[in-house]
Amino acid sequence: MKKLLALTLIFALAFPAFADYPDRNITGVVLWGAGGTTDSLIRPLSAVAEQYLGKSIIIQNMTGAAGSVATQYVYDAKPDGYTLLMGAENPALYDVLGISEVTYDEFDCVYLIGDEAVGIIVGKNSPYKTFTEAINAAKEKPFTLKYSMTGKGGLPWVVGSFIMDVTGAMFNMIPYESDSAAKNAVVNGECDFTACLLLQGIEEAKAGDVKFLSVMANEPARALPDVPLIVKEFPGFSKYLPWGAFYGVFAKKGTDPAIIAKLADAFKKAGPDENYQKVLVNFDVNFMGYTGEKAAQYISSWRKNTVEALKSSGALDD
Amino acid sequence: MEALSHMAVMIREPWLIALVAAGTCAGIYVGAIPGLSGTMAVSLLVSFTFGWEQHMALAVMVGVYVGSVFGGSRSAILLNIPGAPAAVATALDGYALAKKGRAGEAMGLATSQSVIGTLLGVLALATCAPLVASIARNFHSIDYLMLSLMGLMMVGSLSGRSVRFGLIAGCIGIFLGCVGVDGQTAVKRFTFGIVYLNSGVDYVVAMIGLFGASEALSQITDMKATPVKQKVDKILPSWAESAKYLWLTVKSSIIGVLVGALPGAGGDIAALLSYDQAKRSVKNPSAPFGKGAVEGIIAPESANNAAIGGAFIPMLTLGIPGDAVTAVLISALTIQGLRPGPNLISQTPDLFWLIVASLLVASFFLLVFGLTGIKAFTKIVEVPKGILMPTILILSVIGAYAIRNSVYDILWMFGFGIIGYFLKRFNYPIAPIVLGVILTRLCEENYRRGVMLQGGSVMGMLGSIFTSYISIALFVLLVVLFVTQTESYKHWQAKRRGEN
Numbered sequence: 001m002k003k004l005l006a007l008t009l010i011f012a013l014a015f016p017a018f019a020d021y022p023d024r025n026i027t028g029v030v031l032w033g034a035g036g037t038t039d040s041l042i043r044p045l046s047a048v049a050e051q052y053l054g055k056s057i058i059i060q061n062m063t064g065a066a067g068s069v070a071t072q073y074v075y076d077a078k079p080d081g082y083t084l085l086m087g088a089e090n091p092a093l094y095d096v097l098g099i100s101e102v103t104y105d106e107f108d109c110v111y112l113i114g115d116e117a118v119g120i121i122v123g124k125n126s127p128y129k130t131f132t133e134a135i136n137a138a139k140e141k142p143f144t145l146k147y148s149m150t151g152k153g154g155l156p157w158v159v160g161s162f163i164m165d166v167t168g169a170m171f172n173m174i175p176y177e178s179d180s181a182a183k184n185a186v187v188n189g190e191c192d193f194t195a196c197l198l199l200q201g202i203e204e205a206k207a208g209d210v211k212f213l214s215v216m217a218n219e220p221a222r223a224l225p226d227v228p229l230i231v232k233e234f235p236g237f238s239k240y241l242p243w244g245a246f247y248g249v250f251a252k253k254g255t256d257p258a259i260i261a262k263l264a265d266a267f268k269k270a271g272p273d274e275n276y277q278k279v280l281v282n283f284d285v286n287f288m289g290y291t292g293e294k295a296a297q298y299i300s301s302w303r304k305n306t307v308e309a310l311k312s313s314g315a316l317d318d
Numbered sequence: 319m320e321a322l323s324h325m326a327v328m329i330r331e332p333w334l335i336a337l338v339a340a341g342t343c344a345g346i347y348v349g350a351i352p353g354l355s356g357t358m359a360v361s362l363l364v365s366f367t368f369g370w371e372q373h374m375a376l377a378v379m380v381g382v383y384v385g386s387v388f389g390g391s392r393s394a395i396l397l398n399i400p401g402a403p404a405a406v407a408t409a410l411d412g413y414a415l416a417k418k419g420r421a422g423e424a425m426g427l428a429t430s431q432s433v434i435g436t437l438l439g440v441l442a443l444a445t446c447a448p449l450v451a452s453i454a455r456n457f458h459s460i461d462y463l464m465l466s467l468m469g470l471m472m473v474g475s476l477s478g479r480s481v482r483f484g485l486i487a488g489c490i491g492i493f494l495g496c497v498g499v500d501g502q503t504a505v506k507r508f509t510f511g512i513v514y515l516n517s518g519v520d521y522v523v524a525m526i527g528l529f530g531a532s533e534a535l536s537q538i539t540d541m542k543a544t545p546v547k548q549k550v551d552k553i554l555p556s557w558a559e560s561a562k563y564l565w566l567t568v569k570s571s572i573i574g575v576l577v578g579a580l581p582g583a584g585g586d587i588a589a590l591l592s593y594d595q596a597k598r599s600v601k602n603p604s605a606p607f608g609k610g611a612v613e614g615i616i617a618p619e620s621a622n623n624a625a626i627g628g629a630f631i632p633m634l635t636l637g638i639p640g641d642a643v644t645a646v647l648i649s650a651l652t653i654q655g656l657r658p659g660p661n662l663i664s665q666t667p668d669l670f671w672l673i674v675a676s677l678l679v680a681s682f683f684l685l686v687f688g689l690t691g692i693k694a695f696t697k698i699v700e701v702p703k704g705i706l707m708p709t710i711l712i713l714s715v716i717g718a719y720a721i722r723n724s725v726y727d728i729l730w731m732f733g734f735g736i737i738g739y740f741l742k743r744f745n746y747p748i749a750p751i752v753l754g755v756i757l758t759r760l761c762e763e764n765y766r767r768g769v770m771l772q773g774g775s776v777m778g779m780l781g782s783i784f785t786s787y788i789s790i791a792l793f794v795l796l797v798v799l800f801v802t803q804t805e806s807y808k809h810w811q812a813k814r815r816g817e818n
Contacts (some may be wrong), residue, residue: 032468033645036645036649037649039361039649040364040649040652043361043364043368043653044365044368044653046365047365047368047369059361059365060723062722062723062724066499066504068499068516068778069513069516069722069724070515072513072514073723073724093788097504097517098504099499099504100513100516106802116780133400140367143416143773146584146771146775151501151502151503152502152503152504153504153506158478172770172771172773174770174771175501175502175503175763175767175770177501177582177759179765180581180583180638180639181581184455184581184636184638186455187455188455188458190455190771191460191771198651202657202659203657203658203659203661203662204637204660204662205638206659206661207659207660207661209660221689231364253625274367275369278655281652282652282653282654282655283652288490
């Protein structure tokens with residue numbers, strides 16, 4: 001009897017808690033607000049994945065400072081697999097933007113859901129019929145064309161820096177509080193143009209409120225097959241493409257590999273779920289479903305390309 | 319006719335009515351508990367209803383939304399803690415009424431006005447959505463700047479005893495509103511290298527600390543006072559009274575719809591602006607504003623519920639959220655495979671009318687759930703202070719933490735509580751602090767944007783006022799509001815009255 005007890009004790013010590021991970025609910029911290037694209041992609045995915053984990057994933061939105069507050073929060077928590085970061089592309093650039101020192105270098109990517117292409121839009125009364133026309137106008141009078149964006153570090157800001165780098169045109173970049181406000185500024189004529197995720201502009205384009213001048217991709221977009229590709233007009237963009245917003249699930253570095261494998265396994269089963277694939281189509285996200293090395297590689301090359309472009313456009317100091 | 323046939327879906331699928339009712343009931347409690355918000359509840363429902371049929375998911379979400387906006391008034395009146403941001407203005411006179419033993423009357427009034435406000439909001443949504451949407455769409459940065467200036471001018475009407483003290487309090491609020499990473503340039507301000515300060519001060523935390531915790535602190539130092547016995551014989555306002563205040567209700571609801579429809583301003587700012595409007599326009603209030611005027615409940619409560627219909631207008635007609643809850647609803651629709659945007663109503667008219675019908679049903683249940691249990695609620699105020707005050711402090715801690723799950727917010731809340739306690743002791747008004755925290759961002763960002771849009775010229779920005787009708791109208795209103803507050807205008811008015 002004593003032997004058995006001792007044996008149990010040894011086993012209990014030798015196999016720490018993760019042997020039966022998860023034994024309680026997991027917290028998933030979304031770094032953008034409720035209703036944003038990140039939030040909308042993560043909630044349904046978690047609802048499916050938790051069926052394979054056997055415990056619930058409780059989603060919390062923790063907004064603020066381009067998501068750095070949520071990133072720091074997960075970084076400060078124990079790397080035990082019970083606090084996950086549900087992130088978008090933003091943390092990959094925190095250090096170069098001076099927002100925070102904690103970037104995706106401090107995290108392992110559990111599951112990379114997919115990415116989303118970006119297009120350039122103008123308002124319905126815009127005099128510019130093509131992207132080249134807009135760029136030529138901007139070159140003629142530098143800093144007069146108004147480009148709406150979501151502030152330094154946001155997606156339109158990065159795209160604007162790409163454009164300035166490749167074309168050499170300079171614009172007046174106007175910051176708004178959200179992507180829908182930046183888009184609305186183009187619709188009501190306060191600004192001349194902006195970059196937005198394809199999904200965010202498609203309905204306005206159908207109604208004739210905005211016009212897509214160009215899609216930032218190497219191949220025609222599924223949702224907008226007739227819009228010209230940016231590489232056709234400015235081949236210089238090809239070195240930065242494919243580029244877009246990406247979304248994924250992250251755990252702090254130092255989390256037991258067995259736990260990450262278990263999580264990755266659950267999300268890998270959830271991603272191809274029929275209903276979830278419909279959600280991805282609704283949001284016009286290109287499904288990737290990467291895990292492990294493949295995901296890490298995608299993020300590091302995304303970061304390399306982006307930082308390079310930001311530096312050569314002068315948006316970032318060397 | 320087509321509208322009626324779409325709305326009859328409620329009769330064809332009667333379980334929708336039950337879902338709206340359940341949502342409204344849950345929403346009231348979510349709204350009443352400080353720190354829990356309608357936005358949180360509706361986003362929880364997004365995961366919960368993933369896989370549900372569209373109509374059912376929407377019905378329950380609309381119910382929760384309407385319930386939570388109203389629910390905030392409960393804790394504002396009973397505990398002086400506005401349960402939701404839109405109830406800040408309600409606390410000013412609601413709690414004063416409760417202290418006079420008229421909490422039941424205040425809650426009855428809040429209920430009936432919220433119901434009327436909701437109905438007027440729905441009316442606006444159903445009849446003049448395209449008009450309101452085009453105003454919302456063409457609201458430029460300079461217009462938001464002028465709106466925020468109108469809001470800041472309220473420091474005058476919230477100051478009470480002395481404008482000087484009000485200005486000091488307002489400046490404290492504006493200063494605290496500057497803390498955090500600047501959204502436009504990513505520059506950190508007053509963060510001292512602490513990452514959790516990057517996201518700045520949440521104004522709900524400020525509100526819970528300044529109103530709730532400070533009240534508990536000042537009552538604890540005065541334990542001998544016995545709780546006020548509450549009268550519960552009169553709960554619903556009489557028809558004559560309702561008729562008397564009808565014009566105020568309608569005016570406040572119009573403000574609610576318009577401000578609620580603006581993507582950059584929501585029910586909280588609508589409620590504050592209509593409180594200000596009531597204070598300026600009501601000549602002989604039932605009691606001085608801030609000391610238990612029923613007009614001080616009527617205006618913000620009808621405005622914040624009317625703002626619901628307002629917020630749905632840009633969401634349904636343009637695909638642009640009017641506030642945080644409609645932002646979540648847009649994503650819920652997208653998950654369901656719909657494409658919110660300018661074509662939504664023409665492609666899925668049934669959806670538009672389902673939302674209208676759900677709002678109508680929700681306002682009915684608001685009346686039912688809002689009026690039942692008022693007598694039980696008033697007992698809260700009669701609880702001995704030794705029990706009630708610690709409970710308020712605990713609720714304040716939980717509420718502050720729940721907003722962003724941040725321990726720093728608890729510290730902020732206590733900080734605000736202590737500031738509020740001392741300000742009260744020295745007779746400084748505290749509402750201007752909350753006003754400052756709420757409006758700083760709106761004011762500063764739109765000012766900077768307005769200047770940037772003109773290539774860095776302040777004169778150019780002022781000149782741009784005269785390029786749109788909306789801007790001209792707002793400018794005229796701003797000037798009128800300012801001039802009628804000046805001493806020389808008041809002298810002139812008094813003189814003119816003397817001559818007559």
